[in-house]
Ligand SMILES: Nc1ncnc2c1ncn2[C@@H]1O[C@H](COP(=O)(O)OP(=O)(O)OP(=O)(O)O)[C@@H](O)[C@H]1O
């Protein structure tokens with residue numbers, strides 16, 4: 001039976017989708033059957049980041065409403081055989097899907113995949129709640145900006161409404177090397193503000209954006225920087241002890 005992770009943030013644009021794509025690709029490259037689920041209903045873009053826009057014909061609402069099986073709707077990545085994507089509906093609103101339906105979907109997904117990564121929408125609205133209520137564990141992505149940290153703190157508070165979440169971890173994204181002197185203080189502040197243990201630090205890396213533009217997962221073309229950080233986080237999700245990378 002697999003494990004479902006919700007990747008959320010509070011503030012928008014902190015790097016959730018990039019993290020789901022990077023860590024999902026790294027898990028698949030390590031041989032784990034992985035399903036990335038775009039839970040950003042109406043504003044999906046995980047298909048673009050994974051380079052799979054032409055492969056996603058059916059979405060998770062099609063599965064929930066019985067128009068299609070999960071096996072059919074989960075599209076396989078062109079290069080990574082163990083990586084699958086279940087995309088979000090474009091024309092529904094999150095309020096039209098019941099938490100119970102999402103939980104049933106995730107139950108099916110856990111039977112078929114070792115890891116399910118839910119890319120939650122920004123904020124703490126109904127899309128966030130739908131994702132949080134169907135996951136086993138949570139990852140909060142923040143940058144070191146104070147507004148991002150405050151929103152992360154808020155998201156962590158909201159997550160306490162979901163007692164089935166067995167763990168909550170923090171990823172600090174877009175950490176800049178040139179702020180090295182302040183870096184440790186920033187990361188410590190992030191951990192203190194969010195009140196969560198750290199599972200990874202991802203450096204600011206223009207390769208993330210370039211990979212998105214090329215529609216190829218960054219871990220397939222790069223080995224350092226953010227790609228390395230995503231691979232390390234994937235290893236930690238598999239229970240391996242990997243030291244935090246030196247920036
Ligand atoms: N480590 C990084 N280094 C450089 N750029 C990054 C990094 N992580 C994410 N980005 C860039 O930041 C932007 C937002 O990233 P992304 O779409 O992953 O965030 P998000 O949290 O999913 O946003 P939203 O809340 O809108 O869903 C993108 O342009 C992405 O390429």
Ligand SMILES: [Mg+2]
Nearest residue numbers: 016017040119
């Ligand atoms: Mg996103």
